[in-house]
Amino acid sequence: MGIYTELYPVNNHLRHAELLDGLWRFQFDPESRGEADAWPKNGLPESISMPVPASFSDVFTDARSRDYAGDFWYETAFCVKEVSPDKRYFIRFGSVTHTCRVFVNGVECASHTGGFLPVVADVTSAVVPGMNRLTVKVNNELSETNIPCGTTVRRSDGTKRSMGYFDFFNYSGIQRSVYYMELPKRAIRDYSLVYRLEGSDAYIDYDIEADGGDEVSIAFIDAEGSIVARENGAQGTLFIPSAHLWKVRNAYLYDVVIELKQGGKVTDRYTAKAGIRTVEIKGESILLNGEKVYLKGFGKHEDADMIGRGFNYAIAKRDYECLKWIGANCFRTSHYPYAEEWYRMADEEGFLIIDEVPAVGMMRSIANFLTAGRGEAKGFFAECPDIETLSKNHKAAIEEVIARDKNHPSVIAWSIFNEAETYTELAEKYFAPLFELARVLDPQKRPLTGALEKSSSPAGCRVNKMMDFICLNRYYGWYISGGELEEAERMFREEMDAWQAKKLNKPFVFTEFGTDTLDTLHKLPGVMWSQEYQQEYMSMHFEVFAGYPAIQGELAWNFADFQTGQGIMRVNGNKKGVFTRQRQPKAAAYTIRERWLNIK
Ligand code: CKU
Numbered sequence: 020m021g022i023y024t025e026l027y028p029v030n031n032h033l034r035h036a037e038l039l040d041g042l043w044r045f046q047f048d049p050e051s052r053g054e055a056d057a058w059p060k061n062g063l064p065e066s067i068s069m070p071v072p073a074s075f076s077d078v079f080t081d082a083r084s085r086d087y088a089g090d091f092w093y094e095t096a097f098c099v100k101e102v103s104p105d106k107r108y109f110i111r112f113g114s115v116t117h118t119c120r121v122f123v124n125g126v127e128c129a130s131h132t133g134g135f136l137p138v139v140a141d142v143t144s145a146v147v148p149g150m151n152r153l154t155v156k157v158n159n160e161l162s163e164t165n166i167p168c169g170t171t172v173r174r175s176d177g178t179k180r181s182m183g184y185f186d187f188f189n190y191s192g193i194q195r196s197v198y199y200m201e202l203p204k205r206a207i208r209d210y211s212l213v214y215r216l217e218g219s220d221a222y223i224d225y226d227i228e229a230d231g232g233d234e235v236s237i238a239f240i241d242a243e244g245s246i247v248a249r250e251n252g253a254q255g256t257l258f259i260p261s262a263h264l265w266k267v268r269n270a271y272l273y274d275v276v277i278e279l280k281q282g283g284k285v286t287d288r289y290t291a292k293a294g295i296r297t298v299e300i301k302g303e304s305i306l307l308n309g310e311k312v313y314l315k316g317f318g319k320h321e322d323a324d325m326i327g328r329g330f331n332y333a334i335a336k337r338d339y340e341c342l343k344w345i346g347a348n349c350f351r352t353s354h355y356p357y358a359e360e361w362y363r364m365a366d367e368e369g370f371l372i373i374d375e376v377p378a379v380g381m382m383r384s385i386a387n388f389l390t391a392g393r394g395e396a397k398g399f400f401a402e403c404p405d406i407e408t409l410s411k412n413h414k415a416a417i418e419e420v421i422a423r424d425k426n427h428p429s430v431i432a433w434s435i436f437n438e439a440e441t442y443t444e445l446a447e448k449y450f451a452p453l454f455e456l457a458r459v460l461d462p463q464k465r466p467l468t469g470a471l472e473k474s475s476s477p478a479g480c481r482v483n484k485m486m487d488f489i490c491l492n493r494y495y496g497w498y499i500s501g502g503e504l505e506e507a508e509r510m511f512r513e514e515m516d517a518w519q520a521k522k523l524n525k526p527f528v529f530t531e532f533g534t535d536t537l538d539t540l541h542k543l544p545g546v547m548w549s550q551e552y553q554q555e556y557m558s559m560h561f562e563v564f565a566g567y568p569a570i571q572g573e574l575a576w577n578f579a580d581f582q583t584g585q586g587i588m589r590v591n592g593n594k595k596g597v598f599t600r601q602r603q604p605k606a607a608a609y610t611i612r613e614r615w616l617n618i619k
Contacts (some may be wrong), residue, residue: 022422022511023087023208023228024137024217024423025109025111025208026207026210027363028111029289029498031288033257033287034201034206034288034289036199037097037197037200038196038197039070039073039110039197039198039199039297039559040196040197041071042069042071043068043069043093043094043095043193044067045063045067045093046063046064046067047089047090047091047112048091048092049179053090053156054094058094058154058156059122059126059287060124061125062094063154063252066092068145068556069192070198070329071093071095071192072113072193072194072196072326072329073155073192073194073326073327073329074133074192074327074447075087075191075328076191076192077325077326078325083178086181086480087161087394087508088159088171088178088179089159089160089179091156091157091158091547092154092464093154093157093193094152094153094154094155095153096149096151097153097199098148098427099146099147099148101148101467102146103205104282106202107203107205108141108143108146108199108200108201108433109139109142109143109199109200109201110128110140110197110198110199110200111140112195113195113197113358114137114138114193114194114195115155115193116135116157116159116328117132117133117135117160117161117165117191117193118131118134118192119138119158121140121154121155122155123146124147124151125188127147128142129439132165132412133165133416134377134418135355136416136420137358137359140558147222147601153203153458156189159189159192161189163403164403164409165409165547166376166409166412166413166579167183167355167377167378167380168185168380168399169182169189169381170184170483172181172243173235182584183584184379184381184383184384185354185380185387186388186583186589186593187320187322187581187583188592189584192325192327194329194358195330195359196330200320205227205230205281205287206230206279207227207228207235207288207314208228208230209227209228209422209505210227210275210277211225211425211426211462211463212225212462212463213292213615214295214296214463216297216308219262220259220260220262221264222391223236223239223259223295224254224255225237225254225257226253227253228253230279231281234279235251235252235277236250236251237249237255237257237278237351237415238275239257239274239275239293240275240276242271242272242273245540259543264294264295264296264308265296265369266296266307266369267294267307267370267371268348268368268369268370268561270366270367270368270420271295272294272367274291276288276290276292276293291426292366292367293426294428295426297309298431298463298465300466300488300526302524302525303524303568303569304526304571305431305433305571307371307431312571312597313618314349314371314528315348315349315572316342316348316350316370316575316577317350317574317577317597318350318574318575318578319338319353319357319578319579320579321358321361322461322582324600324601327359327543330361332397335358335364336364337602339364339603341578341598342370342578345608346611346612346614346615346616347572349370349371349431349572350372350574351375351574352372352373353530353577354374354377354379354437354500355379356374356424358552359424361542362424362427362430365429366429370429371431372427372433372576373434373468374424374430375421375433376413376417376435377416378413378416378432378439379436381400381438382397382400382438382472383397384396384584386588387438387569388498388588389592391473391474392497392498393498394474394499396473397475398445399439399440400443400449401500406449410538413453414452414456416459417456417457418460420433421433421461424463425463430465431466432465432466432467433457433461433466433467434511434530435454435457435467435468435469436469436470437451438470438472438492439469441475441480442474442476442480442481443481444481447464447481450469454485467485467486468486468488468490469482469490470491470492471491471492473492473494473499474494475516477520477521477562478517486525486573488527488529489518489528490527490528490530491529491531492529492530493529493531494531494532495508495510495532496508496511496534496535497547497556499532499536499550503589504556507559508559508562510606511563512566514567517598523569526569526570526571526572526574527569527570528571528572529564529570529572530576531574532554532575533576533578533597534547534548534552534553535547535548535593535595536548536549536550536553536596536605537549537550537590538603538605543576550605554607554610557607557610561573575611577593578597579597579598579599580592580594580596580598580599580600581593581596
């Protein structure tokens with residue numbers, strides 16, 4: 020089955036999972052001396068307290084701390100009641116952004132590159148009974164060999180500054196929950212489920228990976244608590260007659276119970292939710308359970324006041340309530356995989372997710388939005404200092420996101436990149452093996468895609484042939500012909516005609532279109548940045564979408580205003596939210612709601 024990131028933590032009489040969230044110790048290390056000075060062993064010498072999970076940036080009141088780039092450290096303690104030879108001990112981070120090394124009692128137990136997927140440290144050989152010191156060395160510098168791409172420069176005083184080739188603040192730190200886990204020595208490591216529907220019956224091909232042995236079983240339990248299917252063995256097929264299907268915005272979840280036995284005794288149990296559904300692309304349609312679905316929603320960010328990219332249940336819940344209110348059924352995890360809790364909530368609410376890896380910024384540009392929005396991108400791959408390392412990190416992200424999210428019914432597609440160079444031979448060579456990898460790894464063989472910016476034109480793009488459906492990010496009426504909606508519409512239709520003429524026989528989904536809009540600005544007739552203009556822009560797009568049958572989805576940019584780096588085009592962040600950063604509707608929210616509630 021490939022790699023695993025250790026299954027999402029659960030608690031039962033055989034598994035122990037304890038949240039370590041709270042106030043940790045924290046220290047910047049601009050001279051990178053922490054290791055030489057044995058901080059993992061002796062403790063952080065001059066630490067301050069820091070909330071986990073949260074980005075560190077926005078809790079500070081000085082700019083240097085907020086914008087810090089380089090090494091920094093976190094530290095906490097956890098309790099191991101007894102160290103048993105029958106158990107294994109883990110620390111599982113939802114993510115650590117962007118690279119880290121994990122130490123327990125001074126012993127290095129794990130290292131990880133990539134800031135948006137789990138970091139699992141097997142700490143078995145390092146723990147002692149009683150209190151244990153957990154130390155994490157983090158680095159948030161950006162480069163062209165890791166994703167998301169960017170660069171790190173030095174200011175004249177020698178301090179470092181990270182500059183992303185992307186349009187969101189480089190939030191970092193321990194931004195997701197951390198668990199201490201005790202698992203049986205021989206444990207259930209991973210499982211996958213693949214659905215086939217025949218009439219109203221469901222066949223579920225399952226594959227369980229467990230330490231030592233075939234003595235495993237799997238059961239599906241319905242919402243009433245009855246076992247509806249059960250099988251023994253590591254691989255097999257479950258059959259559920261008249262199955263309840265997981266449908267868009269009408270989710271039915273079964274409980275799955277996987278057990279591992281040794282000598283007739285249950286030694287491990289893993290429980291999860293499962294939704295029975297199929298996804299496929301047929302011609303120009305996206306089919307869920309064989310039925311056409313039109314995607315309505317947004318590109319989002321994990322972003323909020325104070326906590327930055329830190330996961331918070333109340334914010335996620337509010338976002339889902341806003342999504343429901345406006346009539347959405349889908350979002351893209353632009354531009355990185357989100358915290359696992361987002362997917363668990365989507366499974367429950369029946370939302371569809373296009374799950375994107377953090378491959379953004381494959382374009383040398385600090386104001387990448389302008390470059391990409393206008394189609395002025397120059398090459399990236401030709402100048403990339405180390406394409407092999409970049410590709411290795413990109414592949415790891417694909418591998419890890421599929422390992423982590425493969426069983427979520429909400430995940431209907433993988434997005435392999437956002438707005439990369441796609442129009443050169445080098446780009447084609449770079450992406451082909453990545454798409455290949457994703458195809459091999461996903462047991463459910465979900466559709467693959469990537470978000471194309473303006474330079475990826477109908478004539479020039481060499482990567483769309485690898486995609487099962489085509490995602491377009493377009494800004495006619497903003498970066499192109501801003502303030503001139505009629506002219507913008509004409510150019511927009513011209514491009515769509517050119518795509519249509521290619522007869523690709525694939526669905527198109529708009530993954531970005533939008534205008535920066537100040538919630539304080541009204542103007543009649545509308546001008547750029549006013550609420551009226553955002554409404555007019557949306558209405559124009561809806562008319563164009565209606566004219567092209569291949570368009571099977573509209574994900575506006577963005578769900579909410581979000582923080583970016585500073586610049587003359589950003590007023591304390593990107594204001595393309597249909598909701599404000601505090602999740603209150605702008606005028607366009609009502610225009611969109613009117614439409615989406617009426618699209619079935
Ligand atoms: C968005 C085609 C432009 C790229 N797109 C990327 C996204 O991350 C930006 O926030 C543009 C924008 O400019 O608002």
